[in-house]
Amino acid sequence: MTGEPAPEGPSVEARLSALESAVEATRLEQRQLSRRQLDNSAALGVIREELFGVRDRAALLEQTIEQATARTLRAEHLFRLDEVELLLSLGQQRLELADDLASAIQAYTLAAQSLSRMSEPRYVTLRQTLDQELAALRALPPDPRAKAAGELDAVEAALATLPVRENALTSETDRSRLSRLLGQLVQVRPVGDELALRAEDRSAGLTAVQLQLAMARLALERRDREAFAHAVDRIDAWLQRLYFESPERVALQARLNELGDLPLALDVPVLGSTLEQLRQHRDGAIPPPAPVDDDAPLQ
Numbered sequence: 001m002t003g004e005p006a007p008e009g010p011s012v013e014a015r016l017s018a019l020e021s022a023v024e025a026t027r028l029e030q031r032q033l034s035r036r037q038l039d040n041s042a043a044l045g046v047i048r049e050e051l052f053g054v055r056d057r058a059a060l061l062e063q064t065i066e067q068a069t070a071r072t073l074r075a076e077h078l079f080r081l082d083e084v085e086l087l088l089s090l091g092q093q094r095l096e097l098a099d100d101l102a103s104a105i106q107a108y109t110l111a112a113q114s115l116s117r118m119s120e121p122r123y124v125t126l127r128q129t130l131d132q133e134l135a136a137l138r139a140l141p142p143d144p145r146a147k148a149a150g151e152l153d154a155v156e157a158a159l160a161t162l163p164v165r166e167n168a169l170t171s172e173t174d175r176s177r178l179s180r181l182l183g184q185l186v187q188v189r190p191v192g193d194e195l196a197l198r199a200e201d202r203s204a205g206l207t208a209v210q211l212q213l214a215m216a217r218l219a220l221e222r223r224d225r226e227a228f229a230h231a232v233d234r235i236d237a238w239l240q241r242l243y244f245e246s247p248e249r250v251a252l253q254a255r256l257n258e259l260g261d262l263p264l265a266l267d268v269p270v271l272g273s274t275l276e277q278l279r280q281h282r283d284g285a286i287p288p289p290a291p292v293d294d295d296a297p298l299q
Contacts, residue, residue, distance in 0.1 A: 083111075158248070163246050209242070216235070
């Protein structure tokens with residue numbers, strides 16, 4: 001059995017030619033890869049520079065935002081401090097000028113609420129001082145002027161219950177012509193600690209008592225303790241001239257003595273301490289923000 005001849009393989013030259021073509025293709029591909037790598041490196045460099053620029057711009061933007069926030073916070077703090085100072089001033093004036101304790105407490109309460117929104121540690125002492133002053137205002141007893149005014153009204157009402165001193169002198173119509181003539185030269189009055197008054201003098205005395213009561217009420221409105229005590233003393237002096245000594249008069253005089261010793265002013269030792277501390281505090285309480293260079297270019 002004869003076999004068929006084996007097929008002949010490619011020649012050596014064909015193999016070499018194919019090998020050269022493969023090498024050339026590989027070289028071409030390698031050059032293309034090198035160019036791509038260079039292009040990628042250049043692109044990465046550009047991207048890296050852009051990232052650095054973005055980072056710098058982000059840092060500058062963050063700094064600007066922080067400074068703007070600091071300025072806003074400072075402006076808010078200044079507004080709060082102005083508001084607190086205004087409320088404290090109003091409360092103090094209402095108490096000192098108008099004796100309006102309720103309005104003063106309300107103003108101080110609003111100031112405390114406004115100050116409580118500022119939670120920074122540097123305001124702790126200020127808040128504590130305000131709380132103490134507000135507690136002192138709330139613990140005040142009723143206005144002593146109300147008690148003094150009530151006592152003054154009671155004294156005025158009690159005047160009608162005192163026994164009236166009768167005139168010891170005879171009237172002009174009952175005297176003889178000679179007696180009236182002598183009366184122009186010499187007047188005879190009872191000797192003693194208390195002098196009887198004629199009808200016209202008594203009317204003037206009662207008018208003087210009403211005048212002194214009005215003066216006492218006026219001094220009471222002004223909390224003028226000296227003028228009030230002086231008016232009460234004058235009322236007591238007129239009582240001794242207009243009315244007989246009696247248990248009622250003695251009791252009323254004792255009441256007048258107590259009335260003259262009543263305090264008229266509200267005693268608040270800590271009043272104004274928060275306002276004074278605030279004014280001393282606000283100049284150095286809030287440090288100024290760092291300056292911002294508005295002309296600095298963004299990177």
